[in-house]
Amino acid sequence: MRIPRIYHPEPLQIDTEIALSDDAAGHVGRVLRMGAGQALQLFDGSNQVFNATITEAGKKRVSVQVIDATTDDRESPLNLHLGQVMSRGEKMEFTIQKSIELGVNTITPLFSERCGVKLDEERLGKKLQQWRKIAIAACEQCGRNRLPEIRPAMTLEAWCVEPEEGLRLNLHPRASHSINTLPLPVQRLRLLIGPEGGLSADEIAMTARHGFTDILLGPRVLRTETTALTAITALQVRFGDLG
Structure with missing residues (x-):
């Protein structure tokens, strides 16, 4: 046993x-x-x-x-901060759980123009407590011995303007760059995953002003929870400790 x-x-x-x-x-x-x-x-x-x-x-x-x-150090050499626009139902919980298994260090839930989640302060506080419990359970299951940080939710723009060293990436279906074209090495990375309806044109322009590079995963349109896990996996293969 x-x-x-x-x-x-x-x-x-x-x-x-x-x-x-x-x-x-x-x-x-x-x-x-x-x-x-x-x-x-x-x-x-x-x-x-x-x-x-x-x-x-x-x-x-x-x-x-x-x-x-x-x-017992099981942390990836890639320090990855995920900014995830909140998704509805159990999708957000699934994203948090699996991204921690894949080695994400920090997760910030985000509000954007097309975010389908509407929560008052009290319900948001309860959600944050639940997400942190999910993070603990994910670490217990996957063998990580450092607890990733689940930050309080904030607006997309407030997150984008935060000073943080490292590469900044935004998944976009019409981007010209792929993960395989990004230069090596990368030790710190901030990854933005938009809502189910995608970021607005104004939001995409705003991310560009704050140094985010648009990248493409492939020819198919993925759901937001699939996008996050696919991108994290690909980034860990290229810059981290998978594969």
Whole structure:
């Protein structure tokens, strides 16, 4: 049986006994139905893996003894910041989950002219909490030991004007550049994925003014969630650690 991986939100230390967070305790105690004496792997975002043994297990509280630690770096050499215009339903959750599995470091949800998602501040706050839980679960599943940042939502223009070193890319179906034509090497990259209806002409012009290069993935028109994952995969193959 595979040893479950659990994220702990506070720094871990060897030879200490700790209580898991409420979410983690619920998963270990109620869902996995694990008991005292069984093994867990913990990570706290420090790029280390901590072996631990359960000392107490209930439906609401789980305590563990931290035994040892090893550094386990599974981060890509490409630092990739995804700006994703929010999509409806479960598509945004799917994009966040899979892009983290593919090695994205930062995700910023965006509002644009054709964004189909309308959320007030309260609902947006709840969405952000849910997206961060999805990020934790994705790291637990895929083996990453650093937690990617899920930022609060902002407007497309506010995101584009942020100062950040590195290459800036915007997916566009009529672009003249492809990922394979981009010069090597690239260590930092900001990738913009538009809404289901695409960016407006004014928005495309605005991204160009802020240094974004339009790139083309191929001859077929992809859905927004397919576009993000295809582009991230291609970028990790060319500049990162896939393939």
